Amino acid sequence: MSFATYVPGTTLVHRLPAGLKLTLLAATGIALAVLDRWWEPVVLLGVVLACYLAARSPVRTVLAQLRPLLWVLAAIGAFHAVTSGWQEVVDVVVTLITLVLAAGLVSLTTSMTELTDVLLWLLHPLHRFGVAPDRTALLISLSVRSVPVIAALAQEVRDAQRARGLASSPRAFAVPLLVRSLRHAEALGDALVARGLDD
């Protein structure tokens, strides 16, 4: 799986309020954008890795966060190596790694319920402008929940495609995936109503 999924725990990092974690994540992003000496992102990366240690996350979890980015990081690093020199390479590449790992740490140590509670609080002032905070927070939860469902549907369609000898047909992949996704969305809508969405 290429995205961080909540892993329950009782460490200090897990127990920190979700709002504080999101604030620290935003502060990290701002700091990385503002700081301009090459070694400063390295220090922040050290802090983030220390937090992974404190959260007792295994090394393979850290690597799993970075694996999807490897080619991007290599390309960006190579570009800056040619155009700007090694200090710029360290600055840019480490900045990206730090941001991804920091965001991953929040996802790994914070449940969706805690995150949606923060989101509800953040969105509450928009209530007067017609935004429904609870629906918006639910929408985000459902988006996260739907990623593995759509991935499984895509795998089923791909398998069916191979079984029928249509391995190279994008249309034979896209159409059934779209139909199945829409069916899933309809069933999910029914389930939400049945489970008290309108309470």
Next chain:
Amino acid sequence: MPLIDVICVSHSYPSGNGRRPVLSDVSVALSEQRIGIIGANGSGKSTFARLLNGLVLPDSGQVQVDGHDTRHDGRAVRRLVGFCFTDPDAQIVMPTVREDVGFGLRRRGLAPVEIAARVDRALARFGLADCADHPSHLLSGGQKQLLALAAVLVTEPALLIMDEPTTLLDLRNAEVVGRIVADLPQQVILLTHHLNLLDGFDRVLVFDEGRLACDDVPALASEHYRQLVR
């Protein structure tokens, strides 16, 4: 026990330029503890089940649950009626098992301590305590169906409707679900193709081409169904 009153209900779905009738003039009152519904695919039984909690509103006629009209008081009806779908993946809405079981309770505005206690009890009851914090999409098919059941029953509905809950399960998990259903204190309406699950039920309705073709004890209703599909 909530009394379900279905009065002269007809319903149809859009089809091409017209509408395809799925239920025609169905009237029935249901107050028994265990009620089974059987019928061929497309016979109208799933639409009938969805009428009972207001997911589908009838084109004509009226459905009342414990005196609440599904058309005008759907929210009150859905608090009384829990609904378990065939495919648990469509019913699981939160990323982890614990969060999904707590979803319905959070929507009702219960205190976090009360929610946590009720969720823990439900997880223990359905044998899901060990995977409480697991991602829900990584559960097995049987565990997903148990999660779907736990998530519905944690809200303590007076009536549980189950739309073919064992269709996607293997024999072992189907038997587990069957045993859980048999022990529930709630009124249960079970739609199924597994006729053995209806042993001991009080009443079984057989649907055929949108009409209530038979309303009898399980043995006679099952026999009627077998004759219909021959």
